[in-house]
């Protein structure tokens with residue numbers, strides 16, 4: 001059976017619309033999520049970093065091959081491209097994360113803020129679930145939500161994200177057939193919002209253009225995130241950020257006492273947010 005394309009929502013959609021579509025399909029496209037001014041500013045800030053980027057070199061061949069040998073990736077965005085803060089603090093992404101992850105944790109943190117710039121000739125990634133980074137966890141609820149925002153116009157031929165709609169409800173070992181996968185074409189500024197239990201991958205780039213996109217993922221406050229923001233962003237820089245950004249970067253004490261849990265992430269037996277007072 002051929003996969004149904006993901007629903008497209010307008011930029012004035014609500015968090016409930018995003019959550020509802022995700023509940024049904026495992027992902028949804030929000031057109032015009034990033035406004036043109038923010039998009040232009042963010043691209044401007046990124047350009048020097050991408051120009052001087054030497055390509056993937058994580059120190060592990062297996063990891064490099066998954067991340068893409070013809071793909072440039074950047075983390076530490078709050079420092080490299082400060083307008084990322086506005087993206088990370090966007091109401092829709094935070095509302096989406098709180099709604100989906102709330103059942104298994106009272107607070108959320110940044111999993112990754114990562115530019116994924118897929119170059120010509122790159123092949124598609126293996127299809128995967130973001131939740132599988134924590135492969136022993138086996139929770140019944142996703143542990144992360146992610147967004148892939150197009151920073152340039154992205155066509156299916158340029159390595160658009162591939163998604164298997166509905167796969168968040170499949171048995172864990174079921175893989176999609178070709179017909180069950182859709183490529184998300186995204187005009188610049190539009191974004192795919194999806195859950196950590198949805199099968200997806202970066203696609204093949206058969207063009208001579210680069211596919212510049214941004215992955216902003218949020219996860220449960222009790223998880224060790226994919227990106228290490230403590231080392232990627234100097235603490236003196238974090239000091240100047242709004243309180244909510246400091247919390248999302250993992251500095252707030254995780255407090256699950258009201259839901260039968262405990263405290264995680266002490267600094268000197270207290271809340272690390274004291275460092276910013």
Ligand SMILES: O=C(O)CCC(=O)C(=O)O
Pocket residue numbers: 067116125148159160161162200201202203213
């Ligand atoms: O680049 C994309 O569209 C998806 C990337 C992805 O899924 C990943 O790197 O894990």
